[in-house]
Amino acid sequence: MKIIILVAISVLMISQAHARGPSHLVLDISKKETVSSVSQDTVRPIASLTKLMTALVIVESEVYMDEEVGYRGGIWRNKKVKRSHLFESLLIKSDNLAAEALAESFPGGRQAFINVMNTRAKSLGMLQTSFEDPSGLGRNNLSTAKDLAILVTAAYDHPEISATSSSKFFKVEIKNKRKITYMNVGNTNNQLLNIFDNISLSKTGYTDPAGRCLALIVEKNDKKYAIIILGEKTSGDRFYRARN
Numbered sequence: 720m721k722i723i724i725l726v727a728i729s730v731l732m733i734s735q736a737h738a739r740g741p742s743h744l745v746l747d748i749s750k751k752e753t754v755s756s757v758s759q760d761t762v763r764p765i766a767s768l769t770k771l772m773t774a775l776v777i778v779e780s781e782v783y784m785d786e787e788v789g790y791r792g793g794i795w796r797n798k799k800v801k802r803s804h805l806f807e808s809l810l811i812k813s814d815n816l817a818a819e820a821l822a823e824s825f826p827g828g829r830q831a832f833i834n835v836m837n838t839r840a841k842s843l844g845m846l847q848t849s850f851e852d853p854s855g856l857g858r859n860n861l862s863t864a865k866d867l868a869i870l871v872t873a874a875y876d877h878p879e880i881s882a883t884s885s886s887k888f889f890k891v892e893i894k895n896k897r898k899i900t901y902m903n904v905g906n907t908n909n910q911l912l913n914i915f916d917n918i919s920l921s922k923t924g925y926t927d928p929a930g931r932c933l934a935l936i937v938e939k940n941d942k943k944y945a946i947i948i949l950g951e952k953t954s955g956d957r958f959y960r961a962r963n
Contacts, residue, residue, distance in 0.1 A: 741930070741950040743960060744864035748872055748936070748943040759864040762847050763949055766924030767813045768867060768934050769855030771874045772836050774810055774884075777802070777821055778877045780835070788824035792816035794891055794904065807889040810880065813907045813923060818854035829853070843869050858928040864947040871920055871934045871945050881920045881936070887912050908933070910958055919943070923957075931957040 742758040753759070784806065787799040794808060805821055808814035822832040836850040845866040851859040862870075874880045883889075888903045906912055907923040917938045924932035930950040937944050951957040 741948065741952075741956075741960075742864045743949070744868055744945070744947045746868045746945040746947075748945055754944065756864065759947075760847070761949075762861050762863055764858050764926060764929035765855060765860055765862045765867065765949065766926040766929035766932050767815075767855040768862070768870075768922055768924040768932050768949075769850060769853070769860045770809055770813060770818055770924075771867075771870050771880070771884075771922050771934060772840065772850060773818050773821060773853045774806065774880045775870070775874050775877070776825075776832065776835050776839060777806060778879050779839070780825070782825065786824075788820055790816065790820045792820075796893070804889075804891075806879070807883055807886075808904070810884040810922065811886055811889050811906045812904050815854040815856055818852075822853040840866075840870075843873055845869050855924055855929075856926065858926070864949055867934055867947045867949075868945040871922075871936055871947070875920050875936050875943075885912065885918050885921045910954075911935075911961055914962070925954075933957050933961055935961065 742761050742763065744756045744759040745754040747754055782802060784803040785801055787801050789798060790800040790805065792814060794814065802821065805817040808817040809821065822829045825832040832853060833850055840848045845862065848862040848866045849859065851857040886906060887909055888905045891902045891904055893900045893902055908921045912918055912921060918935055919938055920936040922934045930952060931954050933948040935946040937946060946961060948957055948960055951960060
């Protein structure tokens with residue numbers, strides 16, 4: 720009975736989020752002042768913005784990044800890939816299978832990883848946030864624009880996350896019999912990264928329940944701003960709101 724009630728509540732929250740339209744928040748991080756906001760406290764699915772917490776847990780856990788772990792994706796031909804490479808694919812390509820590989824290889828396994836994600840959210844003060852998987856594919860990865868501003872600020876404090884997420888591409892080594900070649904894999908947010916050179920952290924997200932989502936930290940006039948956009952209908956709508 721409890722499970723049925725929880726599912727019903729989640730469905731209600733998601734439907735209400737869509738009914739209210741998109742959410743956004745622009746926060747002056749240094750002053751902790753809101754520059755602009757719409758429905759910043761609305762709880763809604765956040766899609767791959769979830770991966771910022773995945774990255775934060777990996778960095779703070781200090782797992783060995785050069786260890787090769789199991790990977791079932793299609794970017795690398797081999798079935799064992801270094802965590803450091805998966806980390807790049809997680810944040811730049813928004814690779815769902817990289818997220819799963821990082822979680823499954825975590826000490827204690829996938830569920831232990833998700834538990835740490837939720838515990839870390841609460842410790843940061845993200846009291847309206849919950850995670851059900853490391854990738855953001857599930858509709859019960861829920862948060863608010865206000866909570867996500869806390870997350871991007873915490874993630875920004877780790878250069879591994881900020882520098883990687885705002886990179887325009889990463890290189891994948893391809894070994895053939897006679898030579899080694901490289902393939903460039905582009906950032907899911909290249910449309911903005913190619914226009915603005917002051918983006919210090921970047922993560923996109925999309926699922927049908929969540930709509931088009933975006934989390935940024937931008938720097939301007941020696942100030943830092945967190946920009947959170949949730950629930951836009953199209954990638955064009957997301958792009959124009961972020962650019963404005």
